[in-house]
Amino acid sequence: xxxxTTENGKTYPxxxxxxxxxxxxxxxxxxxxxxxxxxxxxKKVSMNVPQKKVTAIIGPSxxxxxxxxxxxxxxxxLIPICHNKGKMVFEDQDIHDPRIDVVTLRKRxxxxxxxxxxxxxxxxxxxxxxxxxxxxxxxxxxxEVVETCLRKAAIWxxxxxxxxxxALGLSxxxxxxxxxxxxxxxxxxxxxxDEPTSALDPQATLxxxxxxxxxxxxxxxxxxxxxxxxxxxxxxxTAFFYEGDxxxxxxxxxxxxxxxxxxxxxxxxxxxx
Amino acid sequence: xxxxxxxxxxxxxxxxxxxxxxFFMALALLVLLVPIFIKGSSAFFFQGTVEFRRFQLxxxxxGNAAKIHEEVERSRKMAKPxxxxxxxxxxxxxxxxxxAERRDFNNDLEEIExxxxxxxxxxxxxxxxxxxxxxxxxxxxWDGRTKLLVGLVMNxxxxxxxxxxxxxxxxxxxxxxxxxxxTSMEEFFPWxxxxxxxxxxxxxxxxxxxxxxxxxxxxxFGGIWPEVLGTFYLTLGxxxxxxxxxxxVAIFLAEFAKEGKFVSLLxxxxxxxxxxxxxxxxxxxxxxxxxxxxxxSNKSVLAGSMTLAILILPTIIRAAEEAIRSVPHTYKEAxxxxxxxxxxxxxxxxxPAALPGILTGIVISMGRAAGETAPIIFTxxxxxxxxxxxxxxxxxxxxxxxxNIYNLATEHEAVDEIRHVQYGMVLTLILLVLTLNLFAxxxxxxxxxxxxx
Numbered sequence: 001x002x003x004x005t006t007e008n009g010k011t012y013p014x015x016x017x018x019x020x021x022x023x024x025x026x027x028x029x030x031x032x033x034x035x036x037x038x039x040x041x042x043k044k045v046s047m048n049v050p051q052k053k054v055t056a057i058i059g060p061s062x063x064x065x066x067x068x069x070x071x072x073x074x075x076x077x078l079i080p081i082c083h084n085k086g087k088m089v090f091e092d093q094d095i096h097d098p099r100i101d102v103v104t105l106r107k108r109x110x111x112x113x114x115x116x117x118x119x120x121x122x123x124x125x126x127x128x129x130x131x132x133x134x135x136x137x138x139x140x141x142x143x144e145v146v147e148t149c150l151r152k153a154a155i156w157x158x159x160x161x162x163x164x165x166x167a168l169g170l171s172x173x174x175x176x177x178x179x180x181x182x183x184x185x186x187x188x189x190x191x192x193x194d195e196p197t198s199a200l201d202p203q204a205t206l207x208x209x210x211x212x213x214x215x216x217x218x219x220x221x222x223x224x225x226x227x228x229x230x231x232x233x234x235x236x237x238t239a240f241f242y243e244g245d246x247x248x249x250x251x252x253x254x255x256x257x258x259x260x261x262x263x264x265x266x267x268x269x270x271x272x273x
Numbered sequence: 274x275x276x277x278x279x280x281x282x283x284x285x286x287x288x289x290x291x292x293x294x295x296f297f298m299a300l301a302l303l304v305l306l307v308p309i310f311i312k313g314s315s316a317f318f319f320q321g322t323v324e325f326r327r328f329q330l331x332x333x334x335x336g337n338a339a340k341i342h343e344e345v346e347r348s349r350k351m352a353k354p355x356x357x358x359x360x361x362x363x364x365x366x367x368x369x370x371x372x373a374e375r376r377d378f379n380n381d382l383e384e385i386e387x388x389x390x391x392x393x394x395x396x397x398x399x400x401x402x403x404x405x406x407x408x409x410x411x412x413x414x415w416d417g418r419t420k421l422l423v424g425l426v427m428n429x430x431x432x433x434x435x436x437x438x439x440x441x442x443x444x445x446x447x448x449x450x451x452x453x454x455x456t457s458m459e460e461f462f463p464w465x466x467x468x469x470x471x472x473x474x475x476x477x478x479x480x481x482x483x484x485x486x487x488x489x490x491x492x493x494f495g496g497i498w499p500e501v502l503g504t505f506y507l508t509l510g511x512x513x514x515x516x517x518x519x520x521x522v523a524i525f526l527a528e529f530a531k532e533g534k535f536v537s538l539l540x541x542x543x544x545x546x547x548x549x550x551x552x553x554x555x556x557x558x559x560x561x562x563x564x565x566x567x568x569x570s571n572k573s574v575l576a577g578s579m580t581l582a583i584l585i586l587p588t589i590i591r592a593a594e595e596a597i598r599s600v601p602h603t604y605k606e607a608x609x610x611x612x613x614x615x616x617x618x619x620x621x622x623x624x625p626a627a628l629p630g631i632l633t634g635i636v637i638s639m640g641r642a643a644g645e646t647a648p649i650i651f652t653x654x655x656x657x658x659x660x661x662x663x664x665x666x667x668x669x670x671x672x673x674x675x676x677n678i679y680n681l682a683t684e685h686e687a688v689d690e691i692r693h694v695q696y697g698m699v700l701t702l703i704l705l706v707l708t709l710n711l712f713a714x715x716x717x718x719x720x721x722x723x724x725x726x
Binding site for chain 2: 111117119130134
């Protein structure tokens with residue numbers, strides 16, 4: 001591997017995104033491209049995502065960051081004109097191999113969406129949705145899952161007295177934490193977050209960020225965000241996407257203090273975006 | 274941008290037009306519904322005569338037997354002088370007149386006796402014309418029709434061509450009192466008018482069993498239970514076929530079908546199906562279900578339900594597809610990201626969320642299935658029948674409200690005498706549909722509330 005060295009003394013590989021050795025990556029992609037029809041939305045991105053760390057993906061609108069994130073648990077399957085090229089590997093298996101069981105994959109790679117999207121059911125029913133899918137009927141076990149997950153998502157104290165109430169009655173921030181709890185109930189190893197706070201007020205945002213700090217002890221988290229301060233606050237590593245290319249992948253503190261690429265610097269200093 | 278004033282005027286006039294439209298709609302509804310309710314209720318509430326009570330006692334064993342016998346005796350006693358007077362005139366006075374006069378008197382007497390028969394039933398001590406209930410009983414209701422018969426005893430109808438005899442003819446009523454001037458019958462008619470109501474002894478009656486009685490003598494007597502039950506069976510049966518089928522098709526179209534030539538052809542077919550005249554469905558049902566598929570050897574509730582099901586299928590498919598499409602995309606994403614299969618997502622998340630919309634479609638088509646006439650003419654409807662038991666629906670036709678309203682209003686032997694039955698059926702049908710709708714609306718509101726939180 002062609003190693004290059006930058007001025008601050010840290011070594012970087014020539015291929016952007018391979019800062020973390022592949023052996024330590026929880027999930028990685030290699031020359032991975034995504035097309036909407038003929039339009040190449042993500043261009044040959046290679047990225048090794050570290051285990052049990054928060055990796056933020058930033059970039060201007062339309063840079064392909066959400067598309068890349070959704071490819072990680074094959075949510076792009078819902079879009080008929082979307083297809084892809086290259087490799088994306090999770091535990092020695094190509095995620096986009098047609099033979100793979102996508103249902104199991106999605107159970108292991110959970111997702112939290114931009115807009116809180118609880119089901120129009122009770123809080124309790126929302127949490128146990130994935131358990132129900134797995135055929136768990138034991139009431140005691142379900143109660144346990146509900147409490148554990150709601151505690152993990154730091155919302156237990158707020159909702160424990162109204163578990164049978166409709167989830168849509170919660171505030172936006174509570175709904176989003178409920179959605180995180182719901183994702184956790186499926187026992188994922190990786191948690192994908194697609195701009196999870198963009199629809200929330202600052203206080204609710206803060207709570208979610210605190211929650212991410214907690215969760216990273218047990219889960220690998222990949223978060224797409226528009227908000228650079230947020231990326232700086234919560235993430236260990238940051239990837240900067242621009243027009244489908246992965247421009248820079250590096251330690252968050254380094255990326256925001258001393259970006260290696262001109263485009264990154266232009267973006268974080270607000271010259272475009 | 275128009276001036277503020279202009280905009281205000283436009284806004285106001287638009288609101289005004291809205292109110293006017295709603296007012297006219299309400300008025301139209303009122304004009305339609307009030308007569309239906311008033312006339313329809315005459316099947317349930319009316320002035321029931323002694324004959325009505327006698328019929329109820331004889332046929333269904335209802336009422337206090339001793340009291341009714343006493344009442345019947347009293348009526349007969351009161352009616353006896355009527356027959357006596359006619360007999361006296363016929364025996365003692367009639368032979369003295371000339372042949373031409375005798376002929377005129379006989380015509381009068383025959384008409385009088387005919388109408389008396391209709392009013393009071395067979396004269397005590399004589400055989401009824403037949404075993405039909407309508408020949409065994411007089412008028413059961415004191416209503417316009419009965420008063421008309423009283424008038425026909427009192428007066429004679431004749432064609433009148435003016436003083437000169439050359440004018441255009443018109444029917445006019447001639448008092449029989451004038452015909453019988455100078456005979457012992459002269460006093461008969463004023464006297465008859467005073468006692469006839471007393472003989473029939475009308476009393477305000479609430480015949481709520483109209484709904485639950487079988488009809489006797491092709492709806493001259495009794496109620497409409499077989500029709501109500503038939504409509505119920507047909508509606509429910511068509512729902513049984515159309516709802517699952519419609520929802521599955523809607524799911525396929527909304528969630529699974531890849532847009533292409535085949536699917537757009539399918540959509541066109543469904544839209545066309547919605548516009549086909551209902552009588553065509555009726556004929557199709559006969560040709561396909563009965564003659565080709567042999568689902569039953571003849572008319573049956575089963576064949577009728579299937580025909581109605583095809584009729585309402587497009588409505589259900591469209592409503593369900595709309596409802597499924599309007600479920601937020603985010604629900605689907607959430608379910609899939611939690612590891613649900615496509616079918617699991619549809620069953621556990623999308624269908625529950627789409628249920629209110631689907632129910633609306635079901636309600637609309639339910640009302641339609643209950644009221645449709647043409648599709649069941651050839652496939653299910655018979656004009657007179659017993660209430661069917663559940664296991665009989667596979668091979669038996671049934672009377673149904675919609676078809677029997679039409680049948681009784683056009684093809685019955687005595688359309689005018691059973692108006693109350695027709696109106697009663699109309700009212701029942703409307704109430705049935707309203708009840709079904711109300712039930713579904715409440716259900717829908719409950720589900721919506723549960724979904725909204």
